[in-house]
Amino acid sequence: MRQNPSFALTDTAELRRLIARNPWVTLVSHTDDGLVASHYAVLLDDERDDLTIVGHVGKPDDLIHGLGERELMxxxxxxxxxxxxxWYGDVASVPTWNFVSAHLTGVPEILSPEENLRVLDRLVAHFEGGMPQPRLxxxxxxxxxxxxxxxxxxVGFRLTPSTVVAKRKxxxxxxxxxxxxxxxxxxxxxxxANPALAAEMVRARDARRPR
Incomplete structure (x- = not known):
């Protein structure tokens, strides 16, 4: 993702908020057979205060991605x-797309079966928490x-990113x-109408205002 200093998102707390609110992610790997992508839910590692995430893939996606052996984005x-x-007024202008996105890259650590069970348990509890009768x-x-x-x-994994590129446009x-x-x-x-995007714009606007 091409970076622009005006749109760079580097604050760890804001990045953690982004991940927590948007857990459905895309996993991308470069393999001998070309690029592959999968989609899974992840959570922030509850034992860390950085950008470490935990999740799992269904077999055989672990082999397809070379999980634990090569970089994963x-x-x-x-x-x-x-x-x-x-919406810009009577000036020369073109359409655009506003967004918030982050790319976390690193070599994931493969979890033991017991660690994976704990992550699976957390995932279920997290998403069932809002249900009227949670099924844990x-x-x-x-x-x-x-x-x-x-x-x-x-196969469970933990990823502590070695590279983070994030953008809030x-x-x-x-x-x-x-x-x-x-x-x-x-x-x-x-x-x-896009209330979620409007809320992010309000948050970014307020962060820029003098206190």
Whole structure:
């Protein structure tokens, strides 16, 4: 991802927030047969305060990616959406796309079966937490044999990125008036409304204001 200093996202706390709110990621590897990509959910490692993530892949994706043997890029995609030049006023302009995204690259560590079980348990608990009657991994009707059989069909990993490239392109290069117009358009109820992207623009705008 080409970087632009005006849009660079380097704050660890903001990057952790991005990952936590957007756990469905793309895993990309360069293999002897070319590029391969897969899609899985990840979580921040709860024993670290950096950008280390944990997750799993289903077999045989571990072999397809060469998991643990070569670099893996994890693409985190936050809110994004179309920005019309009509929102810029009567000036020469073209459409663009606002977005928040991060690329985390490194060689992942393969987890032991017990570590993988803990990560799988965390994943289920995390996403079931908002359900009216959560179905946790170790609860009935699941039994231990069933859970461990499922674990054997997956490979868990921990990735501490050696390279991080992140970008928050949210109209920072536009005037305050234009930014407010774009936020208003994205916050409305029209077909192009995008409240999540508008919220990210408000967050970026407020971060730039003197305190």
């Amino acid at each position: 994890v693409v985190v995609q936050g809110p994004h959406g179309y920005i019309s030049p009509g 991994m170790w609860e009935r009707p699941n039994d231990e044999d069933y859970v461990r059989r499922l674990e054997r069909g997956t 949210l109209s920072q290069n536009k005037t305050d008036e234009v930014v407010e117009t774009v936020i208003a358009e994205l916050s409305g109820d029209a077909a192009w």
